[in-house]
Amino acid sequence: MKNLITIGIPSKGRLKEASVDYLSKNNLKLSSNGAERNYFADVKDFPYIRIIYLHAKEIIQRLSDGTLDIGISGLDLLNESPININKKVEIKKKLDFGAANLVVAIPDDWIDVQTVADLEEVSFDFRDKKNIRLRVATKYPNLTNNFLVSKGVTQYQLVPSLGATETYPFIGSSEIIVDITSTGKTLKDNNLRVLKDGLILQSRACLMVAKNSIDKKILKDLPVSFF
Numbered sequence: 001m002k003n004l005i006t007i008g009i010p011s012k013g014r015l016k017e018a019s020v021d022y023l024s025k026n027n028l029k030l031s032s033n034g035a036e037r038n039y040f041a042d043v044k045d046f047p048y049i050r051i052i053y054l055h056a057k058e059i060i061q062r063l064s065d066g067t068l069d070i071g072i073s074g075l076d077l078l079n080e081s082p083i084n085i086n087k088k089v090e091i092k093k094k095l096d097f098g099a100a101n102l103v104v105a106i107p108d109d110w111i112d113v114q115t116v117a118d119l120e121e122v123s124f125d126f127r128d129k130k131n132i133r134l135r136v137a138t139k140y141p142n143l144t145n146n147f148l149v150s151k152g153v154t155q156y157q158l159v160p161s162l163g164a165t166e167t168y169p170f171i172g173s174s175e176i177i178v179d180i181t182s183t184g185k186t187l188k189d190n191n192l193r194v195l196k197d198g199l200i201l202q203s204r205a206c207l208m209v210a211k212n213s214i215d216k217k218i219l220k221d222l223p224v225s226f227f
């Protein structure tokens with residue numbers, strides 16, 4: 001709508017809490033009817049703003065199709081998005097929360113594998129000696145492919161992960177993983193370690209704007225500090 005600003009924020013977890021806090025610090029105080037499953041909120045003193053709670057990945061999609069004007073989501077999710085979606089979204093500000101790294105992690109007992117170059121050798125061993133490709137479990141196929149190919153690793157196959165990616169090497173679903181981690185504790189707890197040069201992306205929460213909405217005059221009525 002011409003005279004309405006729609007802002008998407010994550011619907012759960014620490015990202016939701018941090019996003020609400022960011023809005024509040026910029027004089028955008030949320031109010032809702034208190035219902036447990038309410039997906040919308042208004043903003044005190046800003047009747048032309050509507051907050052929509054969405055999955056962080058969906059926020060990227062809704063920005064690209066113009067359903068949202070503004071959104072808070074992760075840099076990892078934006079970069080993983082197909083180019084036709086990515087090019088319709090602009091990052092206005094990198095925020096001071098949601099920091100996490102997308103990394104290549106391998107089992108601790110692969111003692112001879114320390115770098116991506118070592119991983120390339122292992123992948124050829126799998127192909128030549130076992131006649132199979134090294135399996136990489138991940139929720140980030142685009143970023144994983146781009147990284148591995150850029151490093152010269154080609155003898156692998158991706159295994160889509162639907163959750164708990166850290167378990168995949170130990171239930172026989174993959175040999176290694178590419179996953180997002182904020183502290184590394186979950187990897188360590190599951191006897192995995194990051195390759196020395198296995199950092200793919202340093203991610204964080206970002207304030208994003210739909211490119212089709214950038215010229216909306218009503219955006220200029222938002223608090224200056226917001227952007």
